[in-house]
Amino acid sequence: MTRSAPGPRRWPPPAGAAALVLAVIAAYTGALAGPFQFDDWWSIVDNPSVHSLSGWWQALPGIRPLLKLVNTLNWLATPHASGFRVVAIVLHATNALLLWALLRRWLPVLAPRSPRPAFAAFAVALLFALHPAATEVVTYASGRSLLLSTTCMLAMLLAMPGPHTAAHTAPNAGAKPRRGSGVLAAAWFAAALAVRETAVVAPLAWLLLARCGGLGWRQALRPLAASAGVLAVAAIALAATPGYHVFFARSLEARPPGEQLLGQLEAHAWLLSAPLPGRVLDIDPDLQVPAALAARHLLLLAGLAGTTAIAWWQRRQRPWIGFALAWYLLMLAPANSLLPRFDLGNDRHLYPALAGPLLLPALMLAALRLRAAAALLAILALAAGLRTGQRNHDYRSELALWQATITTSPGKARAWTNLGIARREAGDDDGAAAAWRCALALDPDYRQAAWNLATLAPRSAAVDPGCPQQR
Numbered sequence: 001m002t003r004s005a006p007g008p009r010r011w012p013p014p015a016g017a018a019a020l021v022l023a024v025i026a027a028y029t030g031a032l033a034g035p036f037q038f039d040d041w042w043s044i045v046d047n048p049s050v051h052s053l054s055g056w057w058q059a060l061p062g063i064r065p066l067l068k069l070v071n072t073l074n075w076l077a078t079p080h081a082s083g084f085r086v087v088a089i090v091l092h093a094t095n096a097l098l099l100w101a102l103l104r105r106w107l108p109v110l111a112p113r114s115p116r117p118a119f120a121a122f123a124v125a126l127l128f129a130l131h132p133a134a135t136e137v138v139t140y141a142s143g144r145s146l147l148l149s150t151t152c153m154l155a156m157l158l159a160m161p162g163p164h165t166a167a168h169t170a171p172n173a174g175a176k177p178r179r180g181s182g183v184l185a186a187a188w189f190a191a192a193l194a195v196r197e198t199a200v201v202a203p204l205a206w207l208l209l210a211r212c213g214g215l216g217w218r219q220a221l222r223p224l225a226a227s228a229g230v231l232a233v234a235a236i237a238l239a240a241t242p243g244y245h246v247f248f249a250r251s252l253e254a255r256p257p258g259e260q261l262l263g264q265l266e267a268h269a270w271l272l273s274a275p276l277p278g279r280v281l282d283i284d285p286d287l288q289v290p291a292a293l294a295a296r297h298l299l300l301l302a303g304l305a306g307t308t309a310i311a312w313w314q315r316r317q318r319p320w321i322g323f324a325l326a327w328y329l330l331m332l333a334p335a336n337s338l339l340p341r342f343d344l345g346n347d348r349h350l351y352p353a354l355a356g357p358l359l360l361p362a363l364m365l366a367a368l369r370l371r372a373a374a375a376l377l378a379i380l381a382l383a384a385g386l387r388t389g390q391r392n393h394d395y396r397s398e399l400a401l402w403q404a405t406i407t408t409s410p411g412k413a414r415a416w417t418n419l420g421i422a423r424r425e426a427g428d429d430d431g432a433a434a435a436w437r438c439a440l441a442l443d444p445d446y447r448q449a450a451w452n453l454a455t456l457a458p459r460s461a462a463v464d465p466g467c468p469q470q471r
Helices: 014-033 040-045 053-058 065-077 081-110 117-130 132-138 141-159 181-195 197-212 217-240 242-253 257-271 295-313 319-332 352-366 370-394 398-408 413-425 429-442 447-454
Strands: none
Touching (some): 014 081, 014 132, 014 370, 053 065, 065 081, 081 117, 081 319, 117 132, 117 352, 132 141, 141 181, 197 217, 257 295
16 A cells, blocks of 8 residues: 655644644643642652652652653652643643644645645644643643653654655555664653553554555564564563552453443543533543443444444545544553553543544645635634633632532542542531532442541531432
């Protein structure tokens, strides 16, 4: 499978890069005033291994060492939540730029019938930069692992040879990648794995990009030689790290395979709604393993089968369809497939996967006249940016975040428990007790709520009036 391609794509123009960066700053400036949230306290604020380089070193060997090193350096520079958010905003803007550069290089061959692939590449990057589903990764400090691993994975893909190496070349022969590209890509791959183990899919992402972009198997596999060595070393390190043994043991104990498959059908039915307008964001969604297959699951499977059939039928004329679908599934596979995890799904896991679904509106816009396309893109970007700003407003305090969460997950005991903690920190003991009583009404065995309630002597014995059990 070989397509004629233009010469190497140049890096994005400065004016467009500045526009992307300014868009990210405008959407996320409001997040700077918010405090640390939820898991940030045990993973960063109260974690001595993050507070000094010696503490970080003494905690080795452990999982995600590069992520912890970056958090340590961030803490040493400034221990305030605003400092962590500044770094996250910089990383998010960097990811938008890297994604733009990657698509500028590859969209001419992934979408050979598009009249404006460069415009489509910018549209994907801009919508990715402003999409409200990214707020959990950028604004929530504990979501940084996906943010930073995405940076490393995109850098790895950019270090690989471009589609121009396949131009006028027979499959499995001809043009060689630029010298050292495979080694540089392997270094970025190693960094990604040291941030988050789910980055193991990065070489598969390259194979997907290369094959959909017209490179033969030999051309696609050749630059992965050094990355294969990194993968082997990483496997040995994983086997020798006790933290990973505990991690995988707890994961496998979460639920049996049958329940896991049903649970992931439920999770993907929820996750697939994320790119849609008006989708409600939720830091702690109330997703439960269904008792049996439901109509929405059958609809999801039918849609997946239909899209796969269309992608196969259009694999030569519109390879971007298969790429978009496979990219989405591949990026979600480590956290949302066979390996169980406590939560069925979270907004933050969508972060690297968003680029796939966003190709559809971007290429639809690129098919219009330029003025109309630019105007519609501006409207979409403004709507997404305003929604992102609104969501960031929920992070202005722990109380605000968990109050917003129980409006979307009113039946989840953990959300009510965290709301109670936030109320107690704000000095509202009666409100805290009422929230914990609601958590126990929803789940009588929820120990954290019971322990918290036992520490208080509230004046009122009421249950929060917003509790579903009170209706």
